[in-house]
Amino acid sequence: MKETEPKKLKQDKLIMKLCHKCGHCHETHVEPEKCQKCGKAFLPLNYFAKIHSDKTQTFQGLFAESEDLAEEDLIKGLYVLW
Numbered sequence: 001m002k003e004t005e006p007k008k009l010k011q012d013k014l015i016m017k018l019c020h021k022c023g024h025c026h027e028t029h030v031e032p033e034k035c036q037k038c039g040k041a042f043l044p045l046n047y048f049a050k051i052h053s054d055k056t057q058t059f060q061g062l063f064a065e066s067e068d069l070a071e072e073d074l075i076k077g078l079y080v081l082w
């Protein structure tokens with residue numbers, strides 16, 4: 001009898017990002033493009049590596065989903081994967 005694995009939700013990892021301007025904490029499944037409180041625009045994680053490796057990608061396409069991120073992608077003190 002085949003054992004069934006529990007279905008894993010695609011987006012069960014949560015990105016927690018602190019705004020470096022106003023301190024507002026965001027809880028999202030996709031990197032926030034700007035602060036929901038003060039409107040400060042954010043760059044995507046690994047921005048410079050991404051723009052040099054794939055010049056055809058749109059700016060909005062550079063913001064990663066939580067499932068595509070690992071601890072080494074994060075900026076310590078501003079991001080946490082939960």
Ligand SMILES: [Zn+2]
Nearest residue numbers: 019022035038
């Ligand atoms: Zn802010």
